[in-house]
Amino acid sequence: MTQPWPVSTVGEQFEVHLGKMLDSAKNVGFPKPYVGNRAVQWGWIDLSAVGVAPLTQSDIRRFRLRNGDLLVCEGGEVGRGAIWRDQLSECYYQKALHRLRPKNGYDVRLMLALLEYWSTGGVFPNYVTQTSIAHLPRDKFIEMQLPLPSAAEQARIGEVIQDVNDLIHALRRMIAKKQAIRQGLRQQLLTGRTRLPGYSGSWREVSLGRYVSYVNTVALSRAQLDGESPVRYVHYGDIHARDSPMLDAAREALPRASSTLLRNAGRLKVGDLVFADVSEDPDGVGKSVEVTSVPDVGVVPGLHTIAARFEKAVLADGFKAYLQFIPSLRETLHRLVVGTKVLATTRSLISSITLTLPNVDEQRAIASVLTDADREIAVLRVRLAKARDVKQGMMQELLAGRTRLPGTGSTA
Template structure:
């Protein structure tokens, strides 16, 4: 049902749908290299210009394919979340084209506000339509220009469109500000880790004095015990479905620093009939295959796959300090990985890691400072998730007319 005072029209009646340039054409006459936007550049609610590539076209085609400020860019698909994804082009680069997997929608400005259309296409309403007519395969979906042209656009009066777009823009601004704060906090933490874990920046003890005791450089094997995990045969169902958490690298990338729950659980029989072993709470879990250098801390007793090394520090080494030390090494460790079908480490290599070791009390203070930095980042991430959730709910109401905005005479004029 169309709200009072609104219309519903197919997109083709109120906009021009422009397809983009295909890659790989040969034998071009009088070619020129021009910046162009790929699916990766067209994100949900913003255009990412971090990396803009160029494409060759014939010079006489430049006017035909060039984007204009106000064009609404939409992706044809890929992962389900890419359907209808897009934003308004501001003309940040001139000239600039769009690839053939990105549609440029040039609206009739007397009928439709570009920001309103971008919001509508990316809303639950828009995504529901695109998924209903998309060509699907496993985890992938795409639409063509014909389906986009038939998109049934809900059209409030222009002043109402502008007011809705203005409200949603305010939310987008709050979201982007929070995203920048998260990025800045991550960079600050990274710099802080580099300084604290190498002794370039010193902390003070509880009495406000420098910590006593010298740092030393030692091999990890001299201050920790290490064992790899194992995987019970998946063909024996009795080995799985018990109450013993079994950590995979996917669990580590999903949960981050602390792990207490896993996707799969072993039975005691599964544990006994494999090289998997119990790791006590506090064990450092270290990925040796695929996402090498990924690091987590066991919050409960658990087991792991053979792709993960369980590191148990002695009393001389703080678990949290080791976690941050290994996390700080990740970029270097990735380069160290043995090159095969995929980068990997082995237990011998990890045992020979050299670690900068301050006295235990200083280790604990360093870990505490970095833990607080993590908590600040986690708080910002929660705020970001809440903002996105609230904006999504508001979009559903505003863009379908379930909640109407008040437009004053000044805005109508």
């Protein structure tokens, strides 16, 4: 039979201290690197967010980080934490962070896992002070109850969760690397700076307005959409929320709309390019998806979209999805979009754009390379999502004590 763990508190097991109050008007001393709230992410330190501040000799003694210190956000996303592993040879920490050092050898990897478990389980609201943003005061933090497995069991749980954390971080780094490679490919191939083997012909100017027609859209609110009606509906919000520039409308989950509400809507075809015509963010201007499949029941362009149908002899299927990443198109849209709080793209604006493009054979070759890069990232994201699911399941079992690891003396 599994025995329950003894219970301690954060304050009994850890020294808990807030960091240095930074005040540019008052701080004096030697310029030193420091970690602030923004630099502490779940399980890792963002070194690009490390700042520099003057510290006195007293500050240097009090606030210098040691290998194994656990840094925990006091405000903002309360409880978010990471372990300091001497990422820099010398570093300090700001008042927006609690620094935890074990008094009796409590495993910081287990403590970090508990922080994440408490965060996802909604435990922290019972301890925070809420003003304009949430804060976790030290006096309340040290009172939080803490399970107290044996040292061997702490280490074993910490190792297991650290292994899945390492996998998650490796996948994140791999995705970031692949995204950087993809960005370079887009910049090189879509501008003609780099040509694929076998292609050397001159690119020509193409006025989009000469080769486009537009499909009728129908504006429906989210409240008018459902999940049961047969016809799929492309909403501008769903375009903004996507990473993939391709839309497999026959297989992907899309909102639905009653046929009675869609009498005036056109039906999308394979190769149609659907733009979100409004954005509050400049990065969202020109965001679009190319339709790669349609269901038998049909799919329609919806609220705040522009559905463009280009002549296939001028713009190849598969290539249109990447028009939005051509620098000259983005520059033109940013220069000409109308509106203040909301940036609006129009049919006439799209029709006014002239691009320098290769012939359709080269377009297909470019699209094939870029699609492969997108596919690699999509596969890694699926692996990352599965790893996160595994971690969540492990935490629910191990940190609640429902499942105990063998070889730790945890049963009686």
